[in-house]
Amino acid sequence: MLALNHSDLTLRLGSMAVLCIYSAVILLLSGILLLRFIRLAKERRRRKVTEIWRPLLAQCVVEVPETLPELTPQEHLVFLYLWNHCYESIRGDARAQLNELARRTKSDEFAKQLLRARRLRWRLLAIVTLGHLQERSIWNELVAMLEADNAFLSLIAAKALLDIDAPATVPLLIPVISRRNDWSPLKVVAMFGTVGADIAADTIAKAACQASPEIGSRLIRHLAATQSQQGLPPLRALLREGTTSDDILAACLFLFGECSDPRDVATVRAHISHPTWYVRLQAASALGKMGVEEDEPRLITLLDDEHWWVRYRAAEALSNLPWMTAERMTQLCGELSTIESQEHMLPFMARSNVRKAGPLPSVHPRAQAS
Numbered sequence: 023m024l025a026l027n028h029s030d031l032t033l034r035l036g037s038m039a040v041l042c043i044y045s046a047v048i049l050l051l052s053g054i055l056l057l058r059f060i061r062l063a064k065e066r067r068r069r070k071v072t073e074i075w076r077p078l079l080a081q082c083v084v085e086v087p088e089t090l091p092e093l094t095p096q097e098h099l100v101f102l103y104l105w106n107h108c109y110e111s112i113r114g115d116a117r118a119q120l121n122e123l124a125r126r127t128k129s130d131e132f133a134k135q136l137l138r139a140r141r142l143r144w145r146l147l148a149i150v151t152l153g154h155l156q157e158r159s160i161w162n163e164l165v166a167m168l169e170a171d172n173a174f175l176s177l178i179a180a181k182a183l184l185d186i187d188a189p190a191t192v193p194l195l196i197p198v199i200s201r202r203n204d205w206s207p208l209k210v211v212a213m214f215g216t217v218g219a220d221i222a223a224d225t226i227a228k229a230a231c232q233a234s235p236e237i238g239s240r241l242i243r244h245l246a247a248t249q250s251q252q253g254l255p256p257l258r259a260l261l262r263e264g265t266t267s268d269d270i271l272a273a274c275l276f277l278f279g280e281c282s283d284p285r286d287v288a289t290v291r292a293h294i295s296h297p298t299w300y301v302r303l304q305a306a307s308a309l310g311k312m313g314v315e316e317d318e319p320r321l322i323t324l325l326d327d328e329h330w331w332v333r334y335r336a337a338e339a340l341s342n343l344p345w346m347t348a349e350r351m352t353q354l355c356g357e358l359s360t361i362e363s364q365e366h367m368l369p370f371m372a373r374s375n376v377r378k379a380g381p382l383p384s385v386h387p388r389a390q391a392s
Contacts, residue, residue, distance in 0.1 A: 071100040079108045079123070083116045086123050098132050099144070102151050105129065109154050121155055130155050137163065146178050153182025161186065165194060173204040181213045188217040192225050199226065199241070200233035207244035219250035227253030231260045235267040242273035246280040254281060261289060268298045275301065279308030287312055294320050299329040306332060310339025318343065322354070325363035333366050341370035 071093075078087055093101055109120050124130060129151065136148035137160065149167075152160055164186075167179035180198070183191040199210060207226075214222030223245055230241040245253045257274050260266055266274075275293060278286040290312065293305045306324050309317045321343075324336035340346060340354070355367045 067096060068100050071097050072104060075101055075104055079104060079120070082108075082119045082123050083112065086119050086126070090123070090127055093127060095132075098127075098129070099147070101127070102129060102133065102147055106147070106150055106154060117154075124151070124155060130157055133157075134160065142172070142175065146175065149175075149178050149182045153185035156186045158186055168194070168198050173202070176202070177205060177209055177213060184213065184217050188221065192221065196225060196229045197232065199229035200237065203234075203237050207240045208247070210241065211244050211247045214248070219248045220252040223248040223250035223253035224256070227256040230270075230273075231256050235269040239267075239269040239273040242270065242277055245277050251281050251283060254278075254283060254286070258286070258289070268296075268301055271296075272298075272301045272304045275304035275308050279304070279311045282312040284312070287314070287317075291317065291320065294324065299327075299332055302327065302329075303332045303335045306336045306339045310335075310342040313339075313343065315345060322358075325358065325366060326360060333362065337363075337366035337370055340367070 074091055078090070081087055105120065105124060109117060112120070133148040133151040133155075134157075136144045137152070139145055139148070149164070153164075161183070164179045164183050168176050168183075170176045170179070176198075180191070180195055183194070199205060210226060211222060214225065226241050226245055226248070230238040230245075232238075233241065242257065254277070257277065261271070261274060271293065275290055278290055286308075290305050290308045293301055294309070296302050296305065302324065306321060309321055313321070318340065321336045321340050325333055325340075327333050327336065341351065351367065351370070358367065
């Protein structure tokens with residue numbers, strides 16, 4: 023009797039397990055079908071809005087159409103993506119006509135509603151749209167977003183503020199850039215793309231002067247991407263104070279080399295014998311880009327530096343000097359007093375096709391004696 027009851031219980035448990043498995047499979051398949059249905063519906067809606075509005079947005083380059091279709095909330099989301107893409111693709115007066123189109127479709131009001139949405143991507147879409155529309159009514163909200171925990175949200179808010187009023191935004195951004203270590207310097211440089219390279223360089227340089235050595239050095243190294251020398255005066259003033267960290271100093275020397283302003287040659291020379299090896303390294307690299315003939319002995323001296331990377335960069339800098347020829351490199355290598363310094367020059371001699379002109383020079387007698 024007990025065996026019968028035990029067998030019956032096992033059968034029931036097995037049946038329940040099978041039923042649960044089949045139910046789970048059915049729920050999973052139903053979920054997949056539902057998600058697919060939703061995705062297809064979104065795709066149809068996106069295609070419908072695109073087919074209707076893309077010709078109208080293109081027409082705005084000439085004039086805004088007199089009659090415009092109505093937009094449902096879901097269609098309005100798709101429209102905002104299209105509108106922003108079109109706005110960023112054109113320049114000049116056509117943007118004003120796109121703004122008129124957006125206001126006639128009440129996209130400014132719709133974007134303000136999205137600004138308080140729970141979904142981050144909708145809020146980001148709203149910020150970008152209102153920035154393009156230069157909507158000053160949300161100024162205070164955007165300023166508050168500069169301190170948001172989400173770095174991407176704060177960067178998009180900063181870009182929108184620059185779109186609305188760049189001169190008023192720059193003083194606000196300097197302290198924020200100087201303390202946010204989660205803002206990529208490349209993103210910061212790109213953020214200023216619409217306001218001009220000079221404003222970008224000046225703002226980033228001033229922020230770097232106020233920032234910690236870690237953040238400041240990263241910002242300075244990316245100033246070269248602005249292709250503007252407007253950021254050099256604040257950095258020169260900072261170095262004259264004589265209290266900068268080695269990280270900031272090395273970053274400034276790197277930038278001086280990239281910009282190659284003759285006014286900075288004396289500063290670079292002054293740090294060719296700095297006690298910190300990576301400062302000497304950046305000074306050597308900078309001299310290779312902006313030095314004159316009298317700087318050649320300085321670089322030759324660094325070929326005997328105690329740090330391998332300094333010796334390597336000094337050899338590279340010598341090979342990059344404008345007047346350096348294959349013959350001069352061959353002569354220079356023959357005059358070097360140590361095997362180590364010659365070994366650093368050999369790869370750059372090979373790169374200059376010195377081997378085609380003849381065999382490499384033998385080791386100097388003084389080097390053999392050592």
